[in-house]
Amino acid sequence: MKNIRALLGVQLVTALLLAVVLSCLFLIYSKSLLNLQDLQAKNAIEQIISSHVTDDGKLLSRQLERSFSFKRLEVSRLDGTMLYEQNNPSSETFFETLLQLFGKKNQLITVSDFQQDVLVRFELNTDAMKAILNTFLYFIFVFPFILLILATFLLKAILKRKYQLANIAVKNVLESFSIDSDNYKADFSKLPAEFSTLGMALNKLGNYNKQLHASMAAEAQQIAEEAYKDTVTGLPNRNRFVQTYEEQIHDSTQAEFGIFAITRCTELQGINQSRGFHAGDEYIKEVAEIIKRQTQTYKENKIFRLNACDFGIILPKVTAKEAENFAQQLQNRFNEYQKLTELDSVAYTGLVGYTNGKPLGELLATADTSISLAQTKQSNAWHLQKEANGLENAANNYGNQNWRNVIEDVINNNRLMLLLQTIQPCSRTSRAYAEVLVRFKTHEDQILPTASFFAMAEKLDKIIAIDRLIVETCLNTIKTQSMQDQYFGINLSPRSVHDEQFVIWLERRLLRDGAIAPQLIFEVSEFGLQQNLKTSKRFIDMLHRVGSRITVEKFGVGITSFKFFRDLKPDFIKMDGSYTRQIDEDKNNQYFLRLMIDLAHRIGVSVLAESVETQEEKHMLESLFIDGCQGYYIGKPQPI
Numbered sequence: 001m002k003n004i005r006a007l008l009g010v011q012l013v014t015a016l017l018l019a020v021v022l023s024c025l026f027l028i029y030s031k032s033l034l035n036l037q038d039l040q041a042k043n044a045i046e047q048i049i050s051s052h053v054t055d056d057g058k059l060l061s062r063q064l065e066r067s068f069s070f071k072r073l074e075v076s077r078l079d080g081t082m083l084y085e086q087n088n089p090s091s092e093t094f095f096e097t098l099l100q101l102f103g104k105k106n107q108l109i110t111v112s113d114f115q116q117d118v119l120v121r122f123e124l125n126t127d128a129m130k131a132i133l134n135t136f137l138y139f140i141f142v143f144p145f146i147l148l149i150l151a152t153f154l155l156k157a158i159l160k161r162k163y164q165l166a167n168i169a170v171k172n173v174l175e176s177f178s179i180d181s182d183n184y185k186a187d188f189s190k191l192p193a194e195f196s197t198l199g200m201a202l203n204k205l206g207n208y209n210k211q212l213h214a215s216m217a218a219e220a221q222q223i224a225e226e227a228y229k230d231t232v233t234g235l236p237n238r239n240r241f242v243q244t245y246e247e248q249i250h251d252s253t254q255a256e257f258g259i260f261a262i263t264r265c266t267e268l269q270g271i272n273q274s275r276g277f278h279a280g281d282e283y284i285k286e287v288a289e290i291i292k293r294q295t296q297t298y299k300e301n302k303i304f305r306l307n308a309c310d311f312g313i314i315l316p317k318v319t320a321k322e323a324e325n326f327a328q329q330l331q332n333r334f335n336e337y338q339k340l341t342e343l344d345s346v347a348y349t350g351l352v353g354y355t356n357g358k359p360l361g362e363l364l365a366t367a368d369t370s371i372s373l374a375q376t377k378q379s380n381a382w383h384l385q386k387e388a389n390g391l392e393n394a395a396n397n398y399g400n401q402n403w404r405n406v407i408e409d410v411i412n413n414n415r416l417m418l419l420l421q422t423i424q425p426c427s428r429t430s431r432a433y434a435e436v437l438v439r440f441k442t443h444e445d446q447i448l449p450t451a452s453f454f455a456m457a458e459k460l461d462k463i464i465a466i467d468r469l470i471v472e473t474c475l476n477t478i479k480t481q482s483m484q485d486q487y488f489g490i491n492l493s494p495r496s497v498h499d500e501q502f503v504i505w506l507e508r509r510l511l512r513d514g515a516i517a518p519q520l521i522f523e524v525s526e527f528g529l530q531q532n533l534k535t536s537k538r539f540i541d542m543l544h545r546v547g548s549r550i551t552v553e554k555f556g557v558g559i560t561s562f563k564f565f566r567d568l569k570p571d572f573i574k575m576d577g578s579y580t581r582q583i584d585e586d587k588n589n590q591y592f593l594r595l596m597i598d599l600a601h602r603i604g605v606s607v608l609a610e611s612v613e614t615q616e617e618k619h620m621l622e623s624l625f626i627d628g629c630q631g632y633y634i635g636k637p638q639p640i
Helices: 002-051 056-066 094-101 125-174 195-225 238-250 268-274 277-295 320-341 362-377 392-413 450-459 463-480 500-512 528-532 533-546 562-569 587-602 614-622
Strands: 070-075 083-086 109-113 118-126 259-265 302-305 312-315 348-355 381-386 416-421 433-442 487-490 519-527 547-553 573-574 606-610
Touching: 002 056, 002 109, 002 118, 002 125, 056 070, 056 083, 056 118, 083 463, 094 320, 109 433, 238 302, 238 312, 259 362, 268 450, 277 302, 277 312, 277 320, 312 320, 320 348, 320 381, 348 362, 362 381, 362 450, 392 450, 392 463, 416 463, 433 463, 433 528, 450 463, 463 487, 463 500, 500 533, 519 528, 519 533, 528 533, 528 547, 528 614, 533 547, 533 562, 573 587, 587 606
Parallel strands: 348 381, 433 487, 487 519, 519 547, 547 573, 573 606
Antiparallel strands: 070 083, 070 118, 109 118, 259 312, 259 348, 302 312, 416 433
């Protein structure tokens, strides 16, 4: 656009210069023409005077006027006696002004004849010729601008055509910019030479677009795959499982059958809390590898990670007998891994047969029931649910009843084992204790999955009885083993804290062993205490009356205000493990923890940290003035 404007400017200046030059030349020509006319008139008048035989001045003047048109005419004697005078004045035109600039003066021409004693002075009337010449001058002056206008329109037409060709080329390139365009081709042969650079750029752009589309398609495919992939194990996730089941099994037009299994990693929560999330991820990866190795001999097998703890396994065209053999071999592999890792269990498996048309919800519910039944057996056990066609609810009730029997057997026969994990004080003035951990056993002396046991006890309304059993066992163990010089932390469920009968029983039981009560610290989750602040305060006040203390564990997960501290007045708060893991690298958690420690210390509350797994984490926590640290780096749980 700038180049076009510059070109038009140059053309305009050129036209103006050309108009001036042509006008000057024409004025010079006009001056010469008028001078010639004056000269011819002078010669003719001289002949007329010489041939005139009378001395009548008026007669001579009439003869002259018949021959020429005068603007002024004077006829006189040589001595000045005026014989005839004519004056036809007219206004001076712009053309005459220009002629004067070029030396053409409006003056009288003198012709004298001594023989005739006549002096003639005249100025021809050239108005008509000057009008014609003036018209020609205007035309000559305007002509270059007319040419300029014509040239401008022609240039505009040429540029318009070239731009049309360029636009067509650009449009062709842009139309080739589509995701499905794998073979990009563009013809720039019709482009004007002036647009060769543009053609090269468009060609490069087209090739780049092809590469970009290919890259975008690959990235889109990768994103789609990532959306259906578990980041820890690399296995397909629950979304892919639902899609696979609906498309390949439920909606299949062919007869489909096989075994669906869920393997539940029951130790994940405990490992995350005690050893950290990295250890939890490694545990999940190992279980996934075990399942892969065990299923590789089954054709068209599919493995999915359904959620944090559960793996889904599809074994097409596998009978119940083959499924039992698969489950037993899988259990054997889990048992081998358990010996290497010092875990109470590794995973439990629930199996159920499927056919096409079976709703996914029913399949998952039945498999979940199978896991519940497997968990009431030995470590890493499995259960194949053979009920079908409307018996899922009965199977679910059977699973609950089986768990009820196991829990009641634990309560009636005191089938639990106590372990201690030390909380190490970080200074001489810090107060700390050892947390009591519990493991439950079957009548065959097999360890039950702790998280599942507590969940089922809560579901079957047995959790308060379990808490009473744990407290009773702890008090008896402390007395029988003469451990009154130590301090112990006992976990209680929120259900028990808010149960009036349990609180009355606990107060009487602690008063009965008044020497031991001051050695006990009861741990309750922040979320559990927030469920009912009134009953929580009543419970904490009771503990303080008998000399015991309270720890708010899992602190920082919920929304806690200063009013929470002021009203409940806990003795300890134990920060949730999510704040302590890798705290040596997390500036935000460092800042938050420092604020919480400062606030807690101002009101006399000690702050503890759990899930401390490295020396760097411990040193960072100590620099933040934490009161105590707990985790596998400090010490593993040990039997009492």
